[in-house]
Amino acid sequence: MKVKQELIAKLRKMENVKRTIKTVVLAVVLGGVLVGCVTTVTGPYTDKASEDKAVQQYVQLGLAYYQQGDLDSAQQKLRRALEIKPNNAEALAALGLVYQQQKEPQLAEKQFKSALRSDSGFTRGRTYYAAYLYEEGRYKEAVEQLDRASEDVSYESRAQVFSNIGLIRLRMGDIEPAIKAYEKSLTLRHGQPNVVYALASLYFEKGQLSQADKLYSSFWESVRRGGASHSPASLALGIKIAREKKDLNEEASLMLLLKNMFPNSAEYKTMKGSS
Numbered sequence: 001m002k003v004k005q006e007l008i009a010k011l012r013k014m015e016n017v018k019r020t021i022k023t024v025v026l027a028v029v030l031g032g033v034l035v036g037c038v039t040t041v042t043g044p045y046t047d048k049a050s051e052d053k054a055v056q057q058y059v060q061l062g063l064a065y066y067q068q069g070d071l072d073s074a075q076q077k078l079r080r081a082l083e084i085k086p087n088n089a090e091a092l093a094a095l096g097l098v099y100q101q102q103k104e105p106q107l108a109e110k111q112f113k114s115a116l117r118s119d120s121g122f123t124r125g126r127t128y129y130a131a132y133l134y135e136e137g138r139y140k141e142a143v144e145q146l147d148r149a150s151e152d153v154s155y156e157s158r159a160q161v162f163s164n165i166g167l168i169r170l171r172m173g174d175i176e177p178a179i180k181a182y183e184k185s186l187t188l189r190h191g192q193p194n195v196v197y198a199l200a201s202l203y204f205e206k207g208q209l210s211q212a213d214k215l216y217s218s219f220w221e222s223v224r225r226g227g228a229s230h231s232p233a234s235l236a237l238g239i240k241i242a243r244e245k246k247d248l249n250e251e252a253s254l255m256l257l258l259k260n261m262f263p264n265s266a267e268y269k270t271m272k273g274s275s
Helices: 005-015 048-068 071-084 089-101 105-118 123-135 139-150 158-171 175-188 193-205 209-224 232-245 248-261 266-273
Strands: 023-030 033-039
Touching (some): 048 071, 048 089, 089 123, 105 123, 123 139, 123 158, 158 175, 158 193, 175 193, 193 209, 209 232, 232 248, 232 266, 248 266
Antiparallel strands (some): 023 033
C-alpha cells in the first residue's frame, strides 16, 4: 500500500526533531504489514530484540518510500537500518533496489551481492539480484540465481520464480527448459494467464496443436472473465490455431476482433495478408 502524502510530510517533520527525543511513533503500512514504532537513540543499543525490531521497521519504511518514488528518503531510512546492523541482508538488498532505480548499476550489484553474502538463504534478495541481472541483459547469470531461488520450497512466490525462469529461458532460445519452467509454475499456482498464453504459443510452435488449443481456450476464458486482456499477438495465435484446426468460423471471428481492436498492428497486416 502506498504511504499517504500527509503521513510522509509528518514523518519528515519528525526527522528534524532533536536527537534527545528517544521515541517517535510512526504508522506505516507496507504490503499489508502495520509498522508501529521506530525507536531513535542517542547512544548504542543494549537490547538485541530492540535492535532487530528497529532495523526491520527502518527497512519497511525505506521500502515504503521506495514504492512511493521518494528514493532519497528511502536511502536515508535504509542507511539508518545499516547503522544499527551493517550486515542486515534485507536492508542491503533493499538499498540495491534503490540504487538500481537511481541508475547506479555497479552500486546496486554491490549491495545485492553483499546481501547474499550476509544471508545466502535470503531468497527474496536473490530474486532482486536476478531481476537486476535480467535488466542488464545478463540472462545466464539471472537464470542461475533464479534456479537457486527455486530450490526454496517455502518461498511464497515460488510460482513466479519459475515463471521468470521460463521467460528468460525463452529469451535465451532454450525452448524445452522454458516449457518445463512454465509448467512447473502452473503446477504451483493455477490461473496465470500470462503463463498459459506463453505455453500455448510454445506448444503451437512445436506443432503440438491439441495442447496449444487447450491452453489457448483456457487463456480465452481468462480474458472473458476479465482476468487478462488480448494483445495483437494473442489474437494472432488464436487465428493460427483456428487455421490449423480448419475452423473457419473461429478464424473469421478472431480476424474481425483483431481488425477492430488493433487495426494498425503488424499482426493484423500479417494475418490479413496470409488469409
